[in-house]
Amino acid sequence: MLNNPKLVAKIEAEEPAQRLAVLIDADNAQAAIIEGLLFEIASLGEATVKRIYGDFTSPASAQWKKVLNKFAIKPVQQFAYTSGKNATDSTLIIDAMDLLYTRRFHGFCLVSSDSDFTGLAVRIREEGLVVFGFGEKKTPESFRNACNKFIFTEVLRSVEQVPLTHTTPNIDHTASSTSKSSSSTSSSPIGDVLPYALFQQALEQAGDENGWTTLANFGSQLTKLRSDFDARNFGYKKLSDLVRAQTELFTLQERETANSDTKVLYIRSKKSIA
Numbered sequence: 001m002l003n004n005p006k007l008v009a010k011i012e013a014e015e016p017a018q019r020l021a022v023l024i025d026a027d028n029a030q031a032a033i034i035e036g037l038l039f040e041i042a043s044l045g046e047a048t049v050k051r052i053y054g055d056f057t058s059p060a061s062a063q064w065k066k067v068l069n070k071f072a073i074k075p076v077q078q079f080a081y082t083s084g085k086n087a088t089d090s091t092l093i094i095d096a097m098d099l100l101y102t103r104r105f106h107g108f109c110l111v112s113s114d115s116d117f118t119g120l121a122v123r124i125r126e127e128g129l130v131v132f133g134f135g136e137k138k139t140p141e142s143f144r145n146a147c148n149k150f151i152f153t154e155v156l157r158s159v160e161q162v163p164l165t166h167t168t169p170n171i172d173h174t175a176s177s178t179s180k181s182s183s184s185t186s187s188s189p190i191g192d193v194l195p196y197a198l199f200q201q202a203l204e205q206a207g208d209e210n211g212w213t214t215l216a217n218f219g220s221q222l223t224k225l226r227s228d229f230d231a232r233n234f235g236y237k238k239l240s241d242l243v244r245a246q247t248e249l250f251t252l253q254e255r256e257t258a259n260s261d262t263k264v265l266y267i268r269s270k271k272s273i274a
Contacts, residue, residue: 018045018106018130021099024073025112026054027088028135029153031063034071036156037134041109044132049099051076053092089116096120100127107131110147113139121146133227144228155232194234194242198226199249203269211268212253215240218267243267 022041041047050073054061057079068075078091099105100123107130110117114135121131121143133139133147137154144150202221206213213221219239222229236242243250243265251270254263 019048019104020045020107020109020132021049021096021105022047022051022109023092023096023111024050024052025088025092025110025114025117026052026056026061026064027086028112028114031067033153033156034067034073037111037153038071040134040151040156041132044109045106047109048105050074051095053078053088053095055079055088086114086116089114093117093120096124100124100129105129107148109134111135111153112143115140115143118142118146147227149223150228151230152228152233155230194246195226195229196249198222198229200269200271201225203267207268212266213268215243215265215267218243240265 020041022038038047038050050071052064052068052073053076054064056065056075056077064075067073076091076095078088096108096110097120099108108124109132110121111134117133118140121133124131125146125148130149131147133143133150134153134156135143135150137152139150139152199222202218202225203211203213205225206217206221222239231237231239231242234242236245244252249270250267253266255266256263
């Protein structure tokens with residue numbers, strides 16, 4: 001029982017986390033990413049349901065059996081009824097719809113690189129819930145675009161598994177900076193090239209009459225335009241690291257907020273400067 005009034009008030013004032021149902025397709029996901037996956041999901045909300053679907057009598061699922069108890073993931077055994085047919089997908093989809101109709105969740109995390117879950121993602125979003133997709137870079141665009149946000153599992157692996165080939169330069173950026181960053185044409189460890197046209201489009205849509213927008217609004221617009229956008233795909237830990245490194249693309253300003261010592265990062269395209 002809590003006797004501290006201040007602690008009680010603090011707990012009552014805290015906003016509840018998003019309740020998320022995490023459904024993993026064992027046939028199309030790697031056990032090596034599980035720790036990074038759950039860490040990422042924890043930043044999005046609370047994983048109140050964690051289930052994984054597959055035939056765990058198969059040697060191919062041996063990797064998963066080693067981590068299920070450690071991370072408290074409920075396995076749902078599904079034998080293959082017919083060779084060449086994926087009964088796992090059907091079971092996952094049926095369970096997802098059952099969970100959807102309980103109205104207990106704010107969103108779903110679908111972990112698979114299979115396009116068969118495109119329709120499921122669309123259906124969940126039609127109910128007003130958010131869908132986070134997780135899969136490898138081979139995941140078809142149909143599934144990626146059906147999600148509110150899609151995260152490539154390659155970026156969830158440990159540093160030892162995906163070594164960085166370059167580091168972000170430590171540069172002092174100001175609104176009048178004219179220095180050039182050699183990293184602006186670099187690619188990420190997993191081979192993505194910076195999408196300059198996408199950056200420009202997002203800034204045009206999010207910017208005010210002078211082309212300025214906050215970093216948060218810029219990031220939100222990028223995700224709306226391309227659900228699988230993630231700064232980590234390009235070798236940067238955060239979006240702020242990415243924009244600070246691209247000195248020939250962006251002009252940056254840190255502005256103080258009213259009645260606060262907090263500073264907010266504003267950006268605009270250098271092409272917006274007359």
